[in-house]
Amino acid sequence: MDRNDLSPAELRVWQAFPKGAFVDFRPDGDQEGAQNAVQNAAQGADWGPERTVRAEVLRSLLLNGPLEDGEIPSLDVAGARITGTLDLSHGSVDHAIKLTACYFENTPVVYASRLRQLHLSRSVLPGLAAATVQVEGMLKLSDCRFHGYVRLGGARIEGALFLNRAEVVPPDSEWPAIRLGHAAIGDNLYAPGLRVHGEVLLTGASVAGSVTFDDARLRHPGRAALDAQTVTVGNDFHMRRVRTEGWVGLRGARITGRLDLSYAHLSNPDGTALRAGSSTIGELWLRKGPLIEGTLNLRRAQIDVLFLEPEVVPDQVYFSGLTYTTLTPHEPAERRLPMLDRDQDGYLPHNYEQLSAAYLRVGDDHAARAVQLAKLRRHRRTLPRYGRVWGLLQEVTVGYGFRPMFAAAWLLSLFAIGSAAFAVHHPSPLKPEEAPDFDPAFFTLDLLLPVISFGQEGAFDPTGWQQALAYTLVISGWLLATTVFAGITRTVSRQ
Structure with missing residues (x-):
């Protein structure tokens, strides 16, 4: 330029x-x-x-x-x-x-x-x-x-x-x-x-x-x-x-x-x-x-x-x-x-x-x-109704395994209710000549615990309202035992 x-x-x-x-x-x-x-x-x-x-x-x-x-x-x-x-x-x-x-x-x-x-x-x-x-x-x-x-x-x-x-x-x-x-x-x-x-x-x-x-x-x-x-x-x-x-x-x-x-x-x-x-x-x-x-x-x-x-x-x-x-x-x-x-x-x-x-x-x-x-x-909340009911039961009983003391509290409560109820009125023995002495506490345990037997449940026959209570204890025992087992399994798997 x-x-x-x-x-x-x-x-x-x-x-x-x-x-x-x-x-x-x-x-x-x-x-x-x-x-x-x-x-x-x-x-x-x-x-x-x-x-x-x-x-x-x-x-x-x-x-x-x-x-x-x-x-x-x-x-x-x-x-x-x-x-x-x-x-x-x-x-x-x-x-x-x-x-x-x-x-x-x-x-x-x-x-x-x-x-x-x-x-x-x-x-x-x-x-x-x-x-x-x-x-x-x-x-x-x-x-x-x-x-x-x-x-x-x-x-x-x-x-x-x-x-x-x-x-x-x-x-x-x-x-x-x-x-x-x-x-x-x-x-x-x-x-x-x-x-x-x-x-x-x-x-x-x-x-x-x-x-x-x-x-x-x-x-x-x-x-x-x-x-x-x-x-x-x-x-x-x-x-x-x-x-x-x-x-x-x-x-x-x-x-x-x-x-x-x-x-x-x-x-x-x-x-x-x-x-x-x-x-x-x-x-x-x-x-x-x-x-x-x-x-x-x-x-x-x-x-x-x-x-x-x-x-x-x-x-x-x-x-x-x-x-x-x-x-x-x-x-x-x-x-x-x-x-x-x-x-x-x-x-x-x-x-x-x-x-x-x-x-x-x-x-x-x-x-x-x-x-x-x-x-x-x-x-x-993602499960069908029966699954939600089962899940709710696991939560209120054992807190899905994270709160195992829940199950103990339920068992103790049912044990106390059953023992008091059967102590008021003893159920009749099925075979009076062979039946052991009635014990309301062990009779309640027999109903609650599905595996262990103390010889009380099979020897006595509750009737009326006591029969309804017995059925409730048996069903509750099975459910609690199942949920406790599931909770223990989950806890062990986490460990």
Whole structure:
């Protein structure tokens, strides 16, 4: 490009490039804060020629700019109005690109290009077309304001990706507002305070470090606010104090560290608020936040530490196949059991076994027994009528084997009633000359105990109301003996 065709502003940039010198067109220079810089950049359409640089000039510099021996060239400009389209698609740029607090007239295009470093922080842009871009260093989009789509699908970023406090407001919701599907990030994805009106797509992405969405606001009502299915995160995934309108999808995700949703407000009232089925997560924290507005889906998830507060759990959940090693904070079983009753898949024994095992691991045998008892009660409601009657009998007599003292109390009560009743009026002997002396206590025991015999039952013949009482004792004895045996068998099998 002929230097005689350059404007004074463009000549400043051209002369600074070989030495990597910084060119600042802002009246206030670096003294303005990030928010002020963005607000000022939003007025970039009104900037005059003294702050205007053509995109073709920048492209010429980056691809074939002048060099000086002993100097490291770079494009480092702030506060410029960039007209035209900066198109570096399929190009290879060996110099750092820093265009901060700038106003872009058109969307920069770096599709399938190879860059050393790209820094667009605090700029205002119509969008960014950077699918399959390769960045050897960092990609910084901090405090940027996008009025269109940010396309980074399939990008390869060896350093970190910064989207902290960025705002993305596309004209419609036809496409994801931020597309990072199948991108590979060698360091962290750092996006606290991100504001997005539309979908953030992270499907199939890989992040070697941590993902941070703390204090982010993701708004896409009724649709995907964050779709991160099959994402792989080498460290933690932070979403503290995040607010979402729309569903958050983490199905099949692999998060080595912690998925932290502390103080998060998840809202999708007419559907699923959080989908994390079939995921593998080191720690999942759902704590200190309001009630999830929508369904919580953790089907077939594998979690080492599940930090789940009952106050956060919504009315509809899917816990089928959920496995976890540790459940915290420690809560009474009465606080945890209602969560299992809300499972939309119905009665699932596995859910109760998982909860009972979690209590056993921390030595709370009482809570574990309460969970097992609740499991049998829930199962009873799924049985036909005769099964429900039999189950109810086992509960009131021996507490399904978890409360064996119930049977002892019933037996003692019936023994006392029978002994008193038969002591008042002795039944007549069947063979007076052969009958032993009548003993009301052992006669009652003969009726109650179906196997043991003391020789009293076969020698005497109660009549009238005593006969009805005898039949009641015999039937009760058989039922109690059967339920006691079933309870003992269940207790031994648990041991």
